[in-house]
Structures are given as C-alpha cells and as structure tokens.
Amino acid sequence: MRRNVGTGVFLVILVICFWAVPDLQEVVAGIAIFLFGMAMLEDGFKLFSGGLLETILERATASLPRALGFGFVTTTLMQSSSLVTLVTISFLSAGLITLTAGVGIIFGANIGTTTGAWLVAGFGLKVNLSAYAMPMLALAVVPAFQSSKYMRGFGLVLAGMGFLFLGIHYMKIGFDAFQSYFDLTEYALTGFSGLILFSGIGAIMTVIMQSSGATMVLVITALAASQITYENALALAIGSNIGTTITAAIGAISANYQGKRLALAHLIFNVATASVALVLIGPIISLVNVASSAIGISPDDYTLKLAVFHTLFNLMGVALMLPLLNKLISFLEHRIPTPTPMLAHPQFISEATDDFPETINIALQKELSHLLDSALPLIAGGLNLQWDRLTQSKNIPGQVMQSRTDMEFALGTKYIEQIKPIYSAIISFSARASGINDMTEAEVSRLHDLRDTASHISRAVKSTNRLHRNTLGYTVRNQGMITQLYDQLRIELADLMVQLDLLNTANADKSWLEQAQVQAQLTRKNAISQAEKYIRNTQIEAPMATSFINDTQYAYDVAHNLISAAQTLYLEPISIDHAASDAPQPTVHTS
Structure with a gap:
C-alpha cells in the first residue's frame, strides 16, 4: 500500500513538472525509451542463451585472461553488464565455472561497460541517431514475430538498439531545450564534498534505472548540454559504478552460495575502485588530460574526456585488484562458507x-x-x-x-x-x-x-x-x-x-x-x-x-x-562431455 502511494505521489509530481517545464518531457521520455531498449536488448540476447552463449562461456573461462576477455567482449557487444553478470551468476551457481573465472568475467565486464560511453560521446552526440533508429525499428518487426527463437532474438536485439539510439536522441534534444528554463550548473559543487555528493547521486540514479549504461548516457548528454560541470560528471560516473552492484545483489538473492560470493566480489571491487578514484581524483584527471591530448581529443571536449576517465579508472581498478585476487577469493570463501555436504540443501539449483x-x-x-x-x-x-x-x-x-x-x-x-x-x-x-x-x-x-x-x-x-x-x-x-x-x-x-x-x-x-x-x-x-x-x-x-x-x-x-x-x-545426451574409457566391466555376483 505504501509503495502504491509513493508511486502515485511520484507520478503526480512528474506530471506537474511536465506542465511547468514541457521540455522536461523529452528528457524523461528519452530515459524511458533508452531503458526500454536496454530491456529489449537483454531479452533478445537471452533468446540466444539456449546453447550459444553458454557454450562460449564454458569454453572462454579456462584461464583468468580468457575470463577477463570474455567479460569485456560480451559486455561490449551486448552493452549490458547486467546481463553478463546474471549469466555469470547462473553458471557459477550451476557449478559450470569456477569462482575465480566468475570474478574475472565481472572485472572484464566493468571495462567493457565503458565502451558505451565512447559510443555516445564519440558518435551519439555528433550524429542524428534518430535517422538510424527508425529503420532499425521498422526492420526489427519482421524477425521479432517469427516462431524461431533465434530470429525473435535477432529482432529484439535490433529493436533494442533502435530504442537505445532513439532514447539518446530525445535526451540530447531535451537537455538542449532545457537550458532555456534552468541552468543546473548553478547547483554544482566543487571540492571533495561535491565529489561525495554527486557520487552518491550517481549511485542512486543507477539503482533506480538498474543500468550504469543508462546513467552514463544521461550524464554525457547533460554534460554536452552544459547542464552539469565536468567535475560533477566525473563524480556521477564514479557513483554509477557503485550503483551497478545492485544488479548482482538482486541476482544473488535466489542464487546459491557461489552466486552470493560473486555478488560480494562485485561489490568489493566496485566500491574499492570508486574509493581509490575519489582519493586520487587529481592525479587521475591529470592522466586523463595527458591521455586525451595523446589521442587527439580537444581540451574542451569534456564528453570524450569523461569517456577516457571512465575507462582509465575502471582499468585502474582491475590493475589494483588482480594482484589481490587470490586473497579476495580466500576472503569470499571464508565469509560465505561452502555448506556442509551432509546438510540436506540443494547445491546447484536455484x-x-x-x-x-x-x-x-x-x-x-x-x-x-x-x-x-x-x-x-x-x-x-x-x-x-x-x-x-x-x-x-x-x-x-x-x-x-x-x-x-x-x-x-x-x-x-x-x-x-x-x-x-x-x-x-x-x-x-x-x-x-x-x-x-x-x-x-x-x-x-x-x-x-x-x-x-x-x-x-x-x-x-x-x-x-x-x-x-x-x-x-x-x-x-x-x-x-x-x-x-x-x-x-x-x-x-x-x-x-x-x-x-x-x-x-x-x-x-x-x-x-x-x-x-x-x-x-x-x-x-x-x-x-x-x-x-x-x-x-x-x-x-x-x-x-x-x-x-x-x-x-x-x-x-x-x-x-x-x-x-x-x-x-x-547414458542419455547431456551438455557436458563424459568420455567413456576402456575400464573393465564390473564384476556381477550371482547366486
């Protein structure tokens, strides 16, 4: 009942804001369309998980570097670290990959999620994305209604990408028009207090939208429209990394002890990375300036510099945590112990x-x-x-x-x-x-x-x-x-x-x-x-x-x-190979 009342109050406030500031509608609609596209994208890729995704995951985690690469590549392609995280929790719970491989995938996914910022900052803000979105949506209709789940998956992926582009387009238009009503930079905060406050806001935004990618798109479009300062945008990016751990936490609620270990590893990694980034924000900004200059990014192109920052601080987090991986695994196994085998609890199904x-x-x-x-x-x-x-x-x-x-x-x-x-x-x-x-x-x-x-x-x-x-x-x-x-x-x-x-x-x-x-x-x-x-x-x-x-x-x-x-x-066909050998046939005793 309280949740319904809260939702009603929120909707009333939103309608009032739409009436007072009509252009706010386009920003919020852009966010909604973007999130809808993310959901369709995830649903589409799930339809490919009836063997393809699982086979790739099983074969791509034989070593830590391969697990890192798998996390990076799949998140880059799917533009959804949430889906990769949930697949990883699922496979870890089923005992198909090791905890070390699961943590490696999460590390790689954190780097892979930074590619979205590059796409938006380097392409999305400089091109009329609606020109690409409309044909994609039109073409997606045909395969999306086919009986083959792989065709439906392709259709949903195509439609999801179209809605992502459309959402970015409307967020950009909305923020551009928004400037005539409000200048949100008046609420900018500098110094360490600003970093802490906007990091918290970024985490809350990600928890609400259930997508760090959506948060980053919103931050980049707002930064491009000069509605937030560069410094505050950096803090929001740091906060988005903290907020994205909620996906793993939700997925681990129904998982077994291995899934819970992975969710805790995700939380530790992202919080530790964010904490180091906040403490070393000055040196990291200097490094961003050097790196941006080296690859030809203009000093005042803050959206691309934000993408550079997002990538560098995630790479820094992986570089810091990899030497401590064995200690992290030991901590996780001690903190969430393996259930005693004699206890009557399911070990793999959840x-x-x-x-x-x-x-x-x-x-x-x-x-x-x-x-x-x-x-x-x-x-x-x-x-x-x-x-x-x-x-x-x-x-x-x-x-x-x-x-x-x-x-x-x-x-x-x-x-x-x-x-x-x-x-x-x-x-x-x-x-x-x-x-x-x-x-x-x-x-x-x-x-x-x-x-x-x-x-x-x-x-x-x-x-x-x-x-x-x-x-x-x-x-x-x-x-x-x-x-x-x-x-x-x-x-x-x-x-x-x-x-x-x-x-x-x-x-x-x-x-x-x-x-x-x-x-x-x-x-x-x-x-x-x-x-x-x-x-x-x-x-x-x-x-x-x-x-x-x-x-x-x-x-x-x-x-x-x-x-x-x-x-x-x-004896019946199964997904995991059980090779037969020339072992002797068992002795059968008869009366």
Whole structure:
C-alpha cells in the first residue's frame, strides 16, 4: 500500500513538472525509451542463451585472461553488464565455472561497460541517431514475430538498439531545450564534498534505472548540454559504478552460495575502485588530460574526456585488484562458507538459473548427482553396511561378510532429513522451469526425464527401508542358509552401488549400464530359485523363505531404480562431455 502511494505521489509530481517545464518531457521520455531498449536488448540476447552463449562461456573461462576477455567482449557487444553478470551468476551457481573465472568475467565486464560511453560521446552526440533508429525499428518487426527463437532474438536485439539510439536522441534534444528554463550548473559543487555528493547521486540514479549504461548516457548528454560541470560528471560516473552492484545483489538473492560470493566480489571491487578514484581524483584527471591530448581529443571536449576517465579508472581498478585476487577469493570463501555436504540443501539449483534454459538442465543434472551421492550411503546403512569401507574395499563380498554389527541406522529419519528436502527442491525447480517459454521441446523432455530420475532415487531409498528390518535380523549373526541368502542380496547391491559411485570418476566405463537392468532381473530370478532349492532341501523354513522372496523384490526395486537413475544421468545426451574409457566391466555376483 505504501509503495502504491509513493508511486502515485511520484507520478503526480512528474506530471506537474511536465506542465511547468514541457521540455522536461523529452528528457524523461528519452530515459524511458533508452531503458526500454536496454530491456529489449537483454531479452533478445537471452533468446540466444539456449546453447550459444553458454557454450562460449564454458569454453572462454579456462584461464583468468580468457575470463577477463570474455567479460569485456560480451559486455561490449551486448552493452549490458547486467546481463553478463546474471549469466555469470547462473553458471557459477550451476557449478559450470569456477569462482575465480566468475570474478574475472565481472572485472572484464566493468571495462567493457565503458565502451558505451565512447559510443555516445564519440558518435551519439555528433550524429542524428534518430535517422538510424527508425529503420532499425521498422526492420526489427519482421524477425521479432517469427516462431524461431533465434530470429525473435535477432529482432529484439535490433529493436533494442533502435530504442537505445532513439532514447539518446530525445535526451540530447531535451537537455538542449532545457537550458532555456534552468541552468543546473548553478547547483554544482566543487571540492571533495561535491565529489561525495554527486557520487552518491550517481549511485542512486543507477539503482533506480538498474543500468550504469543508462546513467552514463544521461550524464554525457547533460554534460554536452552544459547542464552539469565536468567535475560533477566525473563524480556521477564514479557513483554509477557503485550503483551497478545492485544488479548482482538482486541476482544473488535466489542464487546459491557461489552466486552470493560473486555478488560480494562485485561489490568489493566496485566500491574499492570508486574509493581509490575519489582519493586520487587529481592525479587521475591529470592522466586523463595527458591521455586525451595523446589521442587527439580537444581540451574542451569534456564528453570524450569523461569517456577516457571512465575507462582509465575502471582499468585502474582491475590493475589494483588482480594482484589481490587470490586473497579476495580466500576472503569470499571464508565469509560465505561452502555448506556442509551432509546438510540436506540443494547445491546447484536455484532461481538464478531460470532465465537460461541450457543452464537449467545442467544444474538439475548436477543436483541429481548430488542427490544420488547422498542416497548411496543411506542405502548402504539400510543394509547394515558402512559406505566408506565399501568404497575403499577391494573385496566387497569379504567386507559384507564381516559386517555383522547392528549399526542402529534410522533410515526413515535420515530419508526425511537428507533426501526429502533435496528431492522436494528438485520437484519444485522442475515444475517452475517447465513453464519457461523459451525452452525447446528437447530441453523440456530432458527436464522431465531428470525429474523422474529424482523419483527413482527416492524410491530406491524407500525400498531399502523395507529391506532393513529383515536384513538386520538375519545378518547381525550367522543363522545358516538364510543369512547366506541375505548376504548375497547385500553383496549384489553393494557391488552395484560402488560401480555407480565410480561413474563420477574420470574415464569411467558406462557401457555396462546398458545391460544392467537385464542383469538385475536375472539376479532376482537366481536368488528366488536358490531360496526354493533351500526349501525343498529343508535347509530353511517356509516363513523365512517367504520373507526372503518378498525382500528379493524390494532389493530388485532398489537396483532397478538406481540403474534407471544412472542410465538417465550418464547414458542419455547431456551438455557436458563424459568420455567413456576402456575400464573393465564390473564384476556381477550371482547366486
């Protein structure tokens, strides 16, 4: 309610200002058109993110220099450090790039965002941009309404550029006409107090407009119309760098711990850079004068000198922070620690990936691997086996035979604490993601397959819980043939789980998964046949045999669901390469 009242009051004040100063309409309309163009530009580039942008990002961050270059180039092309920041947070949250690479991209994006100032100061103010804007808008209509998302993306990008040009044009006209009513330079402040005040104004402007690029365009057009002083314009540029961190902060709200680390890095970098620029403003201005003179910029061309300043102080920030990068990473990891793996929280899926369809399935796949990693120790515990000993043992049958101590393993409770929260998060994430319009039919199909994989893993743990009572009763002490039968079930499942665990290792052989379901069914039939043989030979009693045959079905359910999950995760087409090797096929134990 208060927000609505505040919005209403603001609109009333704006209308009054329009009535009092008609030419103000063109300035505000120019800002609105420019921001609308920015939004269309971002939406257009997002439509290219169904594989192209993600592939480039994944391959361009193998080293810090390449990450810096990627941040610079993409921000220069897209003219949106906000989009680059959000893509980076999305990929970092999904575990596809390292935190160091993410920070490198942010550093590069800060340099790339300065190219906008050069375009406006060097081209936008000297050319009638509306002459270019109108044809671009007219041409954009045709591809923008095509069914292909790439054509729509191209149309939106073209329209976005047209609206950007149109917005700059109207801001320039508005400020030129504005001079006949007010001279805003009367409110100029000099000295350190002016730097602080106008830096704060620049930060607030950027927070409101959600775009440092929009702030810089407004500042440059106002400076060109002599509505602000050069010194105050420099302070506004510094403030815009601080205000732009709000984009990363908003994007990190729904991100995991890695996304939050990146947002904090962005804040530290921009605030530190701005602080140094404010302290060293005198030497930096002198350096700007020298650099401007060297490249032929006139001493009174303050708009281009502002572009030089914007570039130099961002380069200075990167130069200062790069030697401290390792310390920054260590600080971020200490300040926002990695969640303890045993805590039942999703590690890779979050709302931060929602705008990028390719990232959605990659993040979900990683989360399912995390869920499987959480489930395997619980299944082992439900069979009265210690998971760490199984994974380290070279003799699984011998390890199983030695496991006779009652572990007092509360599998039902552990399922609720360690599996269900992640499973629920996966189902919620899948339901939300399946409603995203930009996902292709193949991506939606893959999403549904991955969602079903979570159900398989959950059912495997629940089936183990049904096995737990009899397994415990017949294996904590040797009771003859019935103990041998249950031990054989435990050996089969333990062997399967260890082989599944090895699938995450490099060069793991996955070909055995193709016939694993057939082998599991055969193992079940052999176990039942063995039980029937023992009954005929009066080696076990019928009630024991009945329990074992029922439990054989539960054991098969565990194996079937684990294998189904692994087949979806490791055999179906995925975005990350999992190269197969010539590793030996796992040994399958039969009764």
